[in-house]
Each structure stands twice: as C-alpha cells, then as structure tokens.
Amino acid sequence: MTNHWVDIKNADLIFVMGGNPAEAHPCGFKWAIEAKKNRKAKLVVVDPRFNRTASVADFYAPVRPGSDIAFLGGVINYLLTNDKIHHEYVKAYTNASFLINEGFSLEDGIFTGYNEEKRSYDKANWSYQMGEDGFVKVDQTLQDPRCAFQLLKTHYSRYTPEMVAKVCGTPKEAFLKVCEYIAETAAPDRTMTSLYALGWTEHSVGSQNIRCMAIIQLLLGNMGMAGGGINALRGHANVQGITDFALYAQNLPGYLAVPSDAEPDLKTFLDKKTPKLLRPGQMNFGQNLSKWYVSLHKAWWGDAATKENGFAYDFMPKLAGASDVLSIFDQMYQGKINGFFCQGFNPLASVANKKKVGDALAKLKYMVVIDPLATDTSEFWKPHGEFNEVNPAEIQTEVFRLPTTLFAETTGSFTNSGRVIQWRWKAVEGPGDAKDDTEILAGLFLRLKEMYAKDGGAYAEPIQKLTWAYRIPGKPSPEELMMEYNGKALADVTDPKDPTKVLVKAGDQLPSFAMLRDDGSTTCGNWIYCGVWSQAGNNSARRDNSDPSGLGQTLNWGFAWPVNRRILYNRASADLAGKPWDAKRTVLKWLGDKWGGNDIPDMRPDAAPEQNVMPFIMTGEGVGRLFSLGLMNEGPFPEHYEPFETPLDANPMHPNNPKALSNPAARVYKGDMEAFGKAKDFPYVATTYRLTEHFHYWTKQSRINAIMQPEQFVEIGEELAKEKGIVAGDKVKIRSNRGFIKGVAVVTKRIKALDVDGKKVHTVGIPIHYGFKGATKPGFITNTLTPFVGDANTQTPEYKAFLVNIEKA
Amino acid sequence: MQFPPQSLPSADDYPSLLRPGTSLFARRASRLRTLAGSAPAADWLNRLALLCDAQQTAFDALGDLGLRLPAGFAWQQAVSAGREAEIEAAWPAIYPQLASAMAAAGVAVADLGSAQASLPAVRALLAGEAEAALQSPTEAVLAAALQVVWTRFAQGLDVPTGKVLLAERGHCPCCGSAPLGSIVFAGQGRGGARYQECSLCATRWNAVRARCTLCDDPGVVAYLGIEDAFPAVRAEACEHCKGYSKLYFQDKDLVVEPLADDLATLALDVLVGEQGYARGAPNPFLLTG
Amino acid sequence: MNMNRRQFFKVCSAGLGGSSIALMGFSPNAALAEVRTFKLARATETRNICPYCSVSCGVLIYSTGDKSKNSQSEIIHIEGDPDNPVNRGTLCPKGAGLRDMIQSQNRLKWPEVREAGASEWKKISWNEALDRIAKHMKADRDANFVAQNKDGVTVNRWTTTGFLASSAAQNETGYLTVKMLRALGMTSIDTQARI
Known part of the structure; x- marks a missing residue:
C-alpha cells in the first residue's frame, strides 16, 4: 500500500x-464503511461477481x-x-511533459522492438x-506530439466506451457511470483510494492492470494524498514483510538489485544499478544504493567484507536467470532440481496445474517440509483416492516433515500491507517437539558449517564467514x-558537512538509513527497516495509538517503513508552493523553513518549494511515470x-493480429x-476466489472453519444452470484441459x-x-484446473481467468 | 446497479479522555451497598456508602467551579498544574459536612483545624509518591472532601472527543493523581477498551491493554482473579516490576465501579500479595495501620 | 524497564487487621476467614497478531498456566485487540476461530521421514532429521555448485536445491532465511508472496 x-x-x-x-479483509474493510458513514464517501465496485463488497456498494458494474x-x-x-484531470499535478508531478524517443510506437497491438521467437x-x-545538458527534454505546454501526455492520449483514444462494452461485457451506461464517479476526484480536494488484491495480480497482464491504476491516480492527482493512493490489500x-526481506531470487532485502553475471565486480554492479x-x-x-548494498554485505559477512575484496562481493551468488515458483517447478519437472524446501508453503495446492x-x-531426491501442519504437499506421494491418485512405490523422493511453531508460539514482528511493523509476543509453547523456524534453520546451517570445516567442499568461505554472533x-x-537487520555503526558515523560532528557513536544502533555509509563503517540487513530498533529500543513494539490529526496516522503505534512514514509520496499532497x-x-x-504536518516528509526536510524538488524521490526524474x-x-x-485461455477467437482490439491475442x-x-x-472444448470462463470463512489452504485444518464452510462448491449463474440442467446442490464436475475437480453447485444471481463481442460469455466461480x-x-x-502461465513481469500465475467446462457429476 | 443508501455500523474511535459523571458518588454509594450484601465487610462498606452519599450531596451543592481548559491546551502536563490552590479552595467548606455524616455513622473524625495536618499524607497518597495508604478515618474523610472538589473541577472541563497525545499516562491528565485501577468497557464502540480511573477526580483516560501500567513493560501481563467469585475483578500483574493494579471488567458485571469494587475485593489483594506482587494503585478509603 | 514514580505497597492480612480500618467498621476476622476460602486463578494476557490476512489484526491471547513458573500453558481464548488502530478489537470469522487453528488435530508434533518409495511416515529424532537433511544439502551443493559461468565470470551459485519461503513467517525468520540461503549460494528461492 502507498497509504x-x-x-x-x-x-x-x-x-x-x-x-x-x-469478504477477504473484513476488519480492514471497516475503514471503507467509516468513510461512507462519516464522509459520505461513495463505494464503487467492478467485479465479475456481485460479491460481498458489491453488496454494500453505491454502484456495481460487472466485468469479464x-x-x-x-x-x-x-x-x-x-x-x-x-x-477530468488535475492539471497542475499532472504537469508538475508526472512525466506528462517529458519527450519520448521518436522510435517508440505501437502497431496493431505490438510495441516497437518485439522478438516473437523470444517472446520479449x-x-x-x-x-x-x-x-x-544531459537531462530529459520536456515540453511544459504538453503540446509536443512526442510528449508522454500526448502519446498517452493517442494510445487510449482507442479505448472508447463502445470498445469497453465490447471487450469487457460491461454495459456502456454502467461503465460511464463508473467513469463519472472516478472523474469527480480530479478536483484537488477530492480523493479516490484504489483497493485491489489478487483479482488484479493473478493475470498474465497483472502488473499492467495495476499500472493502469497508477496512470489514473496520477492523472487525478490522488497519489500522496490522505484517502488516496494505490492500495494492494x-x-x-x-506477506509484506517477507516481500520486503526478499525471500525470492530477483532482489535482496529492501528491494536491492541482485548481482547478475553481467556485473563481475562491485564497481560494475553499482555503476549499472544506480539510477541516473x-x-x-x-x-x-x-x-544511495552503494550505502545500502555495502551495509548489507557488512551485516552478513562482517570483517570478511573489506574494501579490498569489494566487501565480499563474490560471496553473493549471482542471479541464475528466471527463478520464480513457476520456473522452479518447471526446472524441477525437467529434472534439474534435486532438493527442495517448503517452509510454510503448500505448493501442491497453491501453484497452478497440480498435476x-x-x-x-x-522427480526430487529429497524434499523438506517445514510447517506447523500436515500439508497436502507433504503427502504428494500418498494416495488419497481420486483427489490424489499416485503410486508411492514409483516415487523415490525422500520427504522430511519438520514441525514448527505457529504465530501464538513465537515472538517477533509482522509487517501489515500498510507497511506498519508490529511486534508480537509469544503466548504458549508449540505442541510436542515443534521448534521455531529460526532454530531449525540454525540447526541446518551450523551442521553444514561444521561439515565444511571438517570435510571441505565447494566454496565454503561465505558459509564460514557468515556473521553468527547470536548469544545461543x-x-x-x-x-x-x-x-541486526536494523543495523549499527561499526565506527563513529560523522556528519558529511562537518566531520567533527559525530551523528552515531560506534556500536550504537542506527536511527535511520540516512546514517548508512558505503565505506564499511555501518551494517544494515534491510535498509528500509533501518530505525525499527534504534538506540531508543524496539520501535515496532510501540503502542501509543494517539491520533491528534484525526487522520488515523497513529505515528507512535509500531513503526512504518521507511522511517515511520505512513503515506508514501506525501510531498505530492501539497501544491508546488507547499500548500496542501x-x-x-x-x-x-x-512551514517556511522545513516540511511538517502529520507525517514524516517524503522529501528532504529542508528542500524549500522553490528548489523544485519533485515528490517521487525514488525516480531519477522526481516525478510519477x-x-x-x-x-x-x-x-x-x-x-x-x-x-x-480466452473465450474469444481474437483480441477484439486487434482482430487481425494473432501475435497480439495474449500478452506477447x-x-x-x-x-x-x-x-x-x-x-x-471449454466454453466457460472460470475464475477462482476466496471465502471469508477460510484462509488459503490453511484454515481447512481448523475445525471451526471446516464447520462454517465444509466442502468445495462451484458458483454458477442461473442462466448457465438452466442451460446445463444443473440445480443448486447437484454435484458437478469441472474440467479444464489440465484435469478436473468436483464440487457442489451453488446457483446464484x-x-x-x-x-462480449457479440458472444454470450458465462463465468464460473471456484x-x-x-x-x-x-x-x-x-x-x-x-489448482488442478489452472494454467501454468504467469504475468510477464512478476510471473504470478493466471488463476483469475481460464477456461473450463461443467457437467453434472 | 445502484442501491439504496444503507445504514452501516460504525467503529468511531473512542476518546482518550472521559469526564466523570455528575452522579458518580451516588453510583458509588449504591454499588457499595450492593456489594455489602452479606459480605463479611458489610458494615464497613455500608459506612463508606454513607460517606459517598454525603459526597454526592456536597457535590450537587457545589456547582460549577468555573475553571476551564486554557486555550490551546495540549495535554502535555496535568490541566491543574499551578492551579491547585484555586481549585481546592472549596474543600474546607465540604469537610465538616462529610465529617458529620461519618459521626452520625459512629466514626469519629477530627475537626477541620486538625484535619489540615493530614493534607500532606493525602497528597502523597494521591500522587502515589509515598507508602500509598492512609492511616486514619480523618485522612479518609479529608480525601473524600478533596474528591468532591476535584471531581467537580474535572466535570466542568471540556475534554477532547478524539485521540490526543497524553505525555504521561501513568498519572491523571486532569489532576495529576495516580489511578486507582482500570475499567474495561463492554459494548459497541469501545468494547474492550481500558481506561484508568483517577483516584482523586475520577477522570478516566485510555491506556492500552496487555501492558503493565506501572512500568510500561509491553506485551504480556498476568491476570489473577478469584475462582468462582468476583468475576469482574482481576489483578493485572507484571513479571518485570512485580507490581499489580486491578482491572474491572464491565462485560462480566455491567455496574462494576472501580473504587467500590476495589474495596469489596481486598481478599484478592491479600492473595495476590502472597504471590509476591505489590500493589501500585491507591484507594483513599483503604486504611492501614 | 521504564519505572514511573509510583510506589508499591502490599495489602496483607496484618494491615487489614489494623485499628483504623476497624474504626470504619471493618471486621478483620470475618474478612480474613473469607480469604482462606478463596483460590487464586491465573491467566496470562499476551499481545499478538492474527496470522491470516495482511490486515494483521491485533489480538489478545489468554492462556492458562504460569509462565514465570514454566508450567504448561494452554490457550483458552483469543479476542481482538481493542487498542490496535486498524482492527479496534474486531475480528473476522477466520480470526475469531484462531484457537481452533492453534489446536488443530493436524498440527505436526515431531519430525518424520517418508523414505524413498515408502508408503508411510516414520517418526525420527530432530538430530537424525537435521543430520540427514544437512548431508543431502552438502552432497547436492558440492556436486552442483557453479563457481564460474561458461564465460569465466565468478557466479558462485547453487541452483539445484530450491526453497519456497512462507509469507506467514515473521520478519526475523525471513531475514535469517535469506541470509543463510544466500550464504549457501542458493538462487532457486521464491515465496508465497508471489502468488
């Protein structure tokens, strides 16, 4: 969430x-209800299903x-x-006026530079x-045909209300009504918040769904505003914290770039990855990348990371190309992976194409499941009737199952999707011999370290030198x-403007990432979390819920990254002169000499408005894109x-270009x-969804949730039910090209x-x-049914739109 | 599709501060009589009820003190700072009324002139700065007189309706005294919210749960209660400072009244004390010695 | 510990037997006799966070047992944390059932192994489990570690053992996991957060 x-x-x-x-975030959704109640805010829902959110909305429009x-x-x-745009905002705070290379264009659905063979x-x-002058050329009048604003206008001129109705199946009047609601928030003192979740991400175009909203919110001037922003639920x-700590291959903690084969040394890496x-x-x-990156290496490899060895640059493995859950399973499917760990993750159930x-x-040699519960994945080798038809004798994978503790049985912090880090306290011991994940990992690591010390083996230096100064x-x-991940000063950190002034004493916890240095004098395991455990103590445990502004900022409750800032890009909530x-x-x-108000400024605190430092400080241009x-x-x-998997024969926007049918x-x-x-063969669109009584594949293990929603059902509309002769309560079989499942039919309005494009399209909800x-x-x-393809940027699988057939079981 | 406007439940934030009500002492008296019932300490509780009756009469007669929040007040200190003499001016007029009520109930207390000498002990108790209990009926009656005046003062203040920053939550934001315990509300809006209650002016201020109010150690506290008795009263004990203060749960008993219920549950104090915890909350009517 | 200036005192039977309180009508003998009929019940209130969705609602967990005395404790009740600025004491149908998740019949209680080709689980000790897993890891790493790519660039990676990380784990677990995996050279890493 930006907010x-x-x-x-x-x-x-x-x-x-x-x-x-x-349905999925009831206690957070309460705040939408508060906005309706106290501000007379409107709630507008666009969804394939008239869902529980729609049922309390002021307006609902269906969409395919x-x-x-x-x-x-x-x-x-x-x-x-x-x-209906916020002109001053668009002109100053976005790249609307920036001139784009003449070579860029779109032709029949394909942008310049396409390589069909490589699909890239x-x-x-x-x-x-x-x-x-080395800077981007701009046209402040926004009239140049090559400025981003004009190109945007041209690009979307094809998206007429008629085209929307044709592609989406949304009645034109309903679409226009939604537009009217949205357009009202172009006024500088009106804001729209965008709430989205997996319904946008789980598509082969997931990231671009969100990009659309980014463009809309920039045009409306809603980024940085209280009650605005783009909010991933x-x-x-x-999930936020684990993403922040980069438990995935393409980044290091704090979204730092990870070295690749093209960057053989630290200097090349920093030169290439530091934005201009x-x-x-x-x-x-x-x-500041160098400060964050060097401090990470110092946190991990301590004294072994020296200026001379590029701060142990070679200790960090270089990215081996694609490495996401789909690519990992594809590699495994091809027999290129021998060992595999599932830590609190049930991929047999949650990854596309269960088969x-x-x-x-x-095909694995060994698999290790680290989980509090007996997951489906841990028993992929075990026959469970028609739900899992396998022959154990044919499966040579050695499977270990290690019991871990649950949230109530450990102390530590969670980061909610609003980026607020909150400390938790342990209430009870775990059952039986269950151990904390950290103890299991440490147990494995210390064994490996000892084995490498004793027997030698492949490149053991990063293992032997990894900092491990834990009391136990x-x-x-x-x-x-x-x-440790907050970071501390290894030597006195001094003021760059006055080297005699010590900002942080050697040995002290760092108060913020502004104190990080790239000379090896600071450590920090995740720069965006710097400040969470400062010399003042554990700030994530703070519990003062005072809210003097009435905006709900509660700046003394927990700690938000970065630097306790609650609303990102908040400089954009004020005009060029700094007036809200x-x-x-x-x-x-x-305030005349500095930025102030009800949040931590997302701006250099003393940057006077006339210095024209723009609000989107993470970009090299300072503006939103x-x-x-x-x-x-x-x-x-x-x-x-x-x-x-589309119900249509062609992309209605490019009917004659098969290359532009699906994400190229x-x-x-x-x-x-x-x-x-x-x-x-599979005439119906299927979309998967979640129920308020359950959480992923987790609560099916809990008795009360099982009582509330005991078994698989499949939701179909009355018209389709009639066509297929299905009545509510019938057992039905749903097939995709990858397999079938069975469930109870729920027939709904x-x-x-x-x-859609002259064709009647039914949707099945699963x-x-x-x-x-x-x-x-x-x-x-x-997920027996879902296709093994992901978004072109994130590789999040396309769970929300695929094709099925349905019949009485 | 368009829908008719709906009436939806709200979760409006509960305020940081609550003023005492105008019938505080009458409610206390009533609660003390209920608790007295057939309790072994019935005589005592009933006598204190008479004292509360007299407090209510004096409170009603006192009227608005006319003291208001200074403009732009930011709650960084107690409202009363520097104004104590002004606020307390009325107590000598009230003391004799309370004293005579006690005399009628067979409790002898000193006259106004001698009672003056008890002021430092009462002040120390309320500030939580000394061995926190009073020792003689005279001191208790004097404290009762001060309660009337200060409650009147607190009652007349415009307290903010939202969440304000309270710099020092361990002491009353209105008069600076120590809290006698906390009430945990039941019901819509502020169900589960804990408010500490001032031992002097009965102002209540929000304090987060699961945190020791004595040492601010966060996260984990123990609740000690008596099995099968007084379900609404629990001692919140802390393993760090080994202190405790009592919590009064409205969801277990809607009419629970911190000052009254405290006195009726001294058995809990004895048992908790035997576990090695010390009490960190004063009650002016709890005499020792 | 941040002590404020509050003083502590003990309410004990001796104090309640004092003369002043008796002057007010308190009868110590009867009261103290009553005390002896009572038994102290102990519960612990712990602040935590619901592990389900990313609203991360604050919860208060009530458990029996005395943590200071290390006695076995059991969760008796979980409710919304009224102070948490986001959920303000509310919980959804999932959160309200958290106790059943913690006490699920399907909680794993000891390490197990399913040997290659076997059709059942076998209970093993932690030592055996961790020893065997570490041996597998080392053997696979030693056999497949890539120190340099075909162009001679140092890459120091190990791609043949993969790791999927939980997004229900806490930050500290996540941090230790990524630190250790990278030190081992692992690159086939992904998280539930992606899907």
Whole structure:
C-alpha cells in the first residue's frame, strides 16, 4: 500500500476492482464503511461477481475476467477526453511533459522492438529524449506530439466506451457511470483510494492492470494524498514483510538489485544499478544504493567484507536467470532440481496445474517440509483416492516433515500491507517437539558449517564467514535478528558537512538509513527497516495509538517503513508552493523553513518549494511515470491482451493480429502452451476466489472453519444452470484441459452472463481452500484446473481467468 | 446497479479522555451497598456508602467551579498544574459536612483545624509518591472532601472527543493523581477498551491493554482473579516490576465501579500479595495501620 | 524497564487487621476467614497478531498456566485487540476461530521421514532429521555448485536445491532465511508472496 488501512477512511471515493475486501479483509474493510458513514464517501465496485463488497456498494458494474485493462484504459480515455484531470499535478508531478524517443510506437497491438521467437522486447526505444545538458527534454505546454501526455492520449483514444462494452461485457451506461464517479476526484480536494488484491495480480497482464491504476491516480492527482493512493490489500499477515526481506531470487532485502553475471565486480554492479539523475535538482534517492548494498554485505559477512575484496562481493551468488515458483517447478519437472524446501508453503495446492507440480515433486531426491501442519504437499506421494491418485512405490523422493511453531508460539514482528511493523509476543509453547523456524534453520546451517570445516567442499568461505554472533548460536533470538537487520555503526558515523560532528557513536544502533555509509563503517540487513530498533529500543513494539490529526496516522503505534512514514509520496499532497491541496486533510505542508504536518516528509526536510524538488524521490526524474520507460516487459503503456485461455477467437482490439491475442511478452514453457484449452472444448470462463470463512489452504485444518464452510462448491449463474440442467446442490464436475475437480453447485444471481463481442460469455466461480488434508471434507485441489502461465513481469500465475467446462457429476 | 443508501455500523474511535459523571458518588454509594450484601465487610462498606452519599450531596451543592481548559491546551502536563490552590479552595467548606455524616455513622473524625495536618499524607497518597495508604478515618474523610472538589473541577472541563497525545499516562491528565485501577468497557464502540480511573477526580483516560501500567513493560501481563467469585475483578500483574493494579471488567458485571469494587475485593489483594506482587494503585478509603 | 514514580505497597492480612480500618467498621476476622476460602486463578494476557490476512489484526491471547513458573500453558481464548488502530478489537470469522487453528488435530508434533518409495511416515529424532537433511544439502551443493559461468565470470551459485519461503513467517525468520540461503549460494528461492 502507498497509504494504509485506517487511511481508507479519508477517501471520498473507494474504488474496488480486483479485490473483495468485505469478504477477504473484513476488519480492514471497516475503514471503507467509516468513510461512507462519516464522509459520505461513495463505494464503487467492478467485479465479475456481485460479491460481498458489491453488496454494500453505491454502484456495481460487472466485468469479464481478464479484461481489466480494457476497462481501465477506457477510464483513462474518459478522463482525458472529458478533461477530468488535475492539471497542475499532472504537469508538475508526472512525466506528462517529458519527450519520448521518436522510435517508440505501437502497431496493431505490438510495441516497437518485439522478438516473437523470444517472446520479449528490445526496449531501447522505450526511452526519453535527452537534451545536450544531459537531462530529459520536456515540453511544459504538453503540446509536443512526442510528449508522454500526448502519446498517452493517442494510445487510449482507442479505448472508447463502445470498445469497453465490447471487450469487457460491461454495459456502456454502467461503465460511464463508473467513469463519472472516478472523474469527480480530479478536483484537488477530492480523493479516490484504489483497493485491489489478487483479482488484479493473478493475470498474465497483472502488473499492467495495476499500472493502469497508477496512470489514473496520477492523472487525478490522488497519489500522496490522505484517502488516496494505490492500495494492494495483499495476502498473509506478513506477506509484506517477507516481500520486503526478499525471500525470492530477483532482489535482496529492501528491494536491492541482485548481482547478475553481467556485473563481475562491485564497481560494475553499482555503476549499472544506480539510477541516473534525469532532471536537474532532483533527489534521485536511489543514488544511495552503494550505502545500502555495502551495509548489507557488512551485516552478513562482517570483517570478511573489506574494501579490498569489494566487501565480499563474490560471496553473493549471482542471479541464475528466471527463478520464480513457476520456473522452479518447471526446472524441477525437467529434472534439474534435486532438493527442495517448503517452509510454510503448500505448493501442491497453491501453484497452478497440480498435476505438473506433483509430477515435478516426484522427480526430487529429497524434499523438506517445514510447517506447523500436515500439508497436502507433504503427502504428494500418498494416495488419497481420486483427489490424489499416485503410486508411492514409483516415487523415490525422500520427504522430511519438520514441525514448527505457529504465530501464538513465537515472538517477533509482522509487517501489515500498510507497511506498519508490529511486534508480537509469544503466548504458549508449540505442541510436542515443534521448534521455531529460526532454530531449525540454525540447526541446518551450523551442521553444514561444521561439515565444511571438517570435510571441505565447494566454496565454503561465505558459509564460514557468515556473521553468527547470536548469544545461543543454535537459537538466534528475534530481538537479536531485528537489531541486526536494523543495523549499527561499526565506527563513529560523522556528519558529511562537518566531520567533527559525530551523528552515531560506534556500536550504537542506527536511527535511520540516512546514517548508512558505503565505506564499511555501518551494517544494515534491510535498509528500509533501518530505525525499527534504534538506540531508543524496539520501535515496532510501540503502542501509543494517539491520533491528534484525526487522520488515523497513529505515528507512535509500531513503526512504518521507511522511517515511520505512513503515506508514501506525501510531498505530492501539497501544491508546488507547499500548500496542501486539501487543508482539511493535511498530510504535509511547507512551514517556511522545513516540511511538517502529520507525517514524516517524503522529501528532504529542508528542500524549500522553490528548489523544485519533485515528490517521487525514488525516480531519477522526481516525478510519477505515466510512461514507464523500459520497466515493464510488455510495454510502457498498458495494452489489452486476452487471457491465455480466452473465450474469444481474437483480441477484439486487434482482430487481425494473432501475435497480439495474449500478452506477447509472457513466458510460456514447453508443453504448457499445448496444455491451454480452447473455447470450443471449454466454453466457460472460470475464475477462482476466496471465502471469508477460510484462509488459503490453511484454515481447512481448523475445525471451526471446516464447520462454517465444509466442502468445495462451484458458483454458477442461473442462466448457465438452466442451460446445463444443473440445480443448486447437484454435484458437478469441472474440467479444464489440465484435469478436473468436483464440487457442489451453488446457483446464484451473483454471476451473470455477459455479452462480449457479440458472444454470450458465462463465468464460473471456484473457491480455492480445499484439498485432501484437513478438517474439511476431503476434496480436490482447485489448482488442478489452472494454467501454468504467469504475468510477464512478476510471473504470478493466471488463476483469475481460464477456461473450463461443467457437467453434472 | 445502484442501491439504496444503507445504514452501516460504525467503529468511531473512542476518546482518550472521559469526564466523570455528575452522579458518580451516588453510583458509588449504591454499588457499595450492593456489594455489602452479606459480605463479611458489610458494615464497613455500608459506612463508606454513607460517606459517598454525603459526597454526592456536597457535590450537587457545589456547582460549577468555573475553571476551564486554557486555550490551546495540549495535554502535555496535568490541566491543574499551578492551579491547585484555586481549585481546592472549596474543600474546607465540604469537610465538616462529610465529617458529620461519618459521626452520625459512629466514626469519629477530627475537626477541620486538625484535619489540615493530614493534607500532606493525602497528597502523597494521591500522587502515589509515598507508602500509598492512609492511616486514619480523618485522612479518609479529608480525601473524600478533596474528591468532591476535584471531581467537580474535572466535570466542568471540556475534554477532547478524539485521540490526543497524553505525555504521561501513568498519572491523571486532569489532576495529576495516580489511578486507582482500570475499567474495561463492554459494548459497541469501545468494547474492550481500558481506561484508568483517577483516584482523586475520577477522570478516566485510555491506556492500552496487555501492558503493565506501572512500568510500561509491553506485551504480556498476568491476570489473577478469584475462582468462582468476583468475576469482574482481576489483578493485572507484571513479571518485570512485580507490581499489580486491578482491572474491572464491565462485560462480566455491567455496574462494576472501580473504587467500590476495589474495596469489596481486598481478599484478592491479600492473595495476590502472597504471590509476591505489590500493589501500585491507591484507594483513599483503604486504611492501614 | 521504564519505572514511573509510583510506589508499591502490599495489602496483607496484618494491615487489614489494623485499628483504623476497624474504626470504619471493618471486621478483620470475618474478612480474613473469607480469604482462606478463596483460590487464586491465573491467566496470562499476551499481545499478538492474527496470522491470516495482511490486515494483521491485533489480538489478545489468554492462556492458562504460569509462565514465570514454566508450567504448561494452554490457550483458552483469543479476542481482538481493542487498542490496535486498524482492527479496534474486531475480528473476522477466520480470526475469531484462531484457537481452533492453534489446536488443530493436524498440527505436526515431531519430525518424520517418508523414505524413498515408502508408503508411510516414520517418526525420527530432530538430530537424525537435521543430520540427514544437512548431508543431502552438502552432497547436492558440492556436486552442483557453479563457481564460474561458461564465460569465466565468478557466479558462485547453487541452483539445484530450491526453497519456497512462507509469507506467514515473521520478519526475523525471513531475514535469517535469506541470509543463510544466500550464504549457501542458493538462487532457486521464491515465496508465497508471489502468488
């Protein structure tokens, strides 16, 4: 989230698309209700199903699964053609005026630089025009046909209300009504908050769905505002924290770039990865990369990280190419992975195409499940009737299952999706011999370290030199770990302007990442968390819920990253002179000598407005990007592509270009393309979803949840039920090209057939949550059905739009 | 699709501060009589009820003191700072009324002139700065007189309706005295919220749960209660400072009244004390010695 | 510890037997006799956070047993934390059932192994489990570690053992996990957060 949960109460319009918070995040959704009640805010919902959020909305519009870009592109077009944008904001705080390279264009759905064979783009021309002064050329009048604003206008001029209706199946009047609601927030003192979740991310164009909203919020001037922003509701209680700590290959903690084969030494790495200043006088905060990166190496390898060895640059493994859950399972399927750990993760149930995942696991030599519960994955080798038909004798994988503690049995911190880090205290011991994850990991690591010391082996130096100064080496404590990733000064940290002034004494915990240095004098395991355990102690344990501003900022409750800032880009909540766009919701204002207000400034505190330091400090240009350069794999402007399994024969926006049918830059593995179903065999669109009574594949293990929602059901509309002769309560079989599941038919008015490009399209809703292990009725795994293809940027699988057939079982 | 406007439940934030009500002493008297019932300490509780009756009469007669929050007051200190003499001016007029009520109940207390000498002990008790209990009925009656005046003062203040920063939550933001315990509310809006109650002016201020109010150690506290008796009263004990103060749960008994229920549950104090915890909350009517 | 200036005192039977309180009508003998009929009940209130969705609602956990005396404790009740600025004491249907998750019949209680080709689990000790896993890891790492790529660039990576990390684990676990995996050279890492 750019904002936070309580801030939703400050919105004038709550726009929910790609999420269903009333069902999936009930206690956070309360703040939408508060906004309605206290500010007379409106709630607008766009979703394939008339869901629980829609049931309390002021307006609901249906949309076909997988057509969000067409819808949102239509909104962009509406805002531009009806001049419903926040002009001053767009001109100053976005790259609207920036001139784009002449070589960039879109032709029949494909951008410049496409390589069909590699399914990827050469992005060289997706760039700015640079002036002789070394900075981007701009046209402040926004009239130059090559400025981002004009290109945006041209790009979305094709997304007419008629086209939206044709692609999305949304009635034109309903679409226009949604546009009217959204357009009202173009006024400087009106804000819209965008709430989304997996309904946007779980598509082969997931990231671009969100990019559309980024463009809309920039046009409306809603970024940085209280009650504005783009707010990913997200999944687990610590999904934000685990993302921040980069438990994935492409980043290091704090979203730091990870070295690749193209960067053989630290200098090359930093030169390549440090963003360049693109406009004069901007903060270009990413220029501090060297301080963050060196401090990370110092935290991990201590004295072994020296200036001479590039701070142990070679200790960090270089990225081996794609490494996401889909690619890992594909590699495993091909027999290229021998060992595998599942830590609190149930991939057999939660990854696409259960058959492929199960077959992949069967090729492993060893698998280790570290979990509090007996998961489906841990028993992928065990026959469970028709739900898991396998022959154990044929599966040679050695499987270990290690019991861990649950949240109530450990002390430590969680970071919510509003970036607030909160400390938890242990209540009871875990059952039986269960151990904390940290103790298990330490146990493995210390054994390996000892074995390498004794027997030698491949490159053991990074293992032997890894800092491990925990009081009990086999049980690093959460307090020690938080203090470590916060970071400390190894030598006195002095003021760069006055070297005689000591800012942090040697040995002290660091108060903020502003104190990090790239000379090896500081450590920090995650720069964005710096300050969470300062010399003042554990700030995540703070529990003063005072809220003097009434905005719900509660600055003394827990600790938000970065530096306790609650609303990101908050400098944009004030005009160029530093006066809040809406004084009643002041987040930040210029006080004459510094920035102040009700948040930690997302700006150099003494940067006077006349210095024209722009609010989006993490970019080299200081402004928000309507045109996203080469950062997105399928193009700088989102373009509508059909899901990989589409009910249509062609992309209605590019009916004659089969290359532009589905995301041209999405990665598809050998065998998976063939496993996509066609509309003639699988005529119905399926979308998976979640229930308020369950959490993923977890609560099926809990008795009370099993009582509330005991078994798999499948939701279909009345019209489809009638066509297929299905009545509520019938057992039905749902097939995709990858397998089938069975469930009880729930026939509702909540899903209606839509008229898409002259064709009637039915949608089938399939809750996830069930499986063969648990307290719920043993059943099939929904992801038996889903396609093994992901978003072209994040590789998040396309769970929300695929094709199925349905019949009475 | 468009829908008719709906009435939806609200979770409006509960305020940081609550003023005492105008019938505080009458409620205390009533609660003391209920608790007296057939309790072994019935005589005592009933006598204290008479004292509370007299407090209510004096409170009603006192009227608004006319003291208000200074403009722009930010709650960084107690409101009363520097104004004590002004606020307390009325107590000598009230003391004799309370004293005569006690005399009628058979409790002898000193006259006004001698009672003056008890002021330092009462002040120390309320500030929580000394061995925190009073020793003679005279001191208790004097404290009762001060309660009337200060409650009147607190009652007349405009306390903010939202969440304000309270720099020092261990002491009353209105008069600076120590709290006698905390009430945990039941019901919509502020269900589960804990408010400490001032031992002098009965102002209540929000304090987060699961934190020792005596040493501010966060996260974990023990609740000690008596099995099968007084379900609404628990001692919140801390393993760090080995102190405790009592919590009064409205969801177990809607009419629970901290000062009265404290006195009726001294058995809990004895048992908790035997476990090695010390009490960190004064009650002016709890005499020792 | 941040002690404020509050003083402590003990309410003991001797104090309650004092003359002043008796002057007010308190009868010590009867009261103290009553005390002896009572038994102290102890519960612990602990602050934690619901592990389900990313609203991360604050919860208060009540458990029996005396942590200071190391006696076995059991969770008896979980409710919303009224002070948490986000959930303000509320819990959803999932959060309200947290106790059943903690006390699920399917909680794992000891390490187990399913040998290659076997059709059942076998209980093993922690030592055996960790020893065997560490041996597997070392053997795979030693056999497949890539020190340099084909162009001679130092890459120091180990791709043949993968790790999927939980997004229900706490930050400290996440940090130790990533620190250790990277030190081992692992690059086949991903998290639940992606999906």
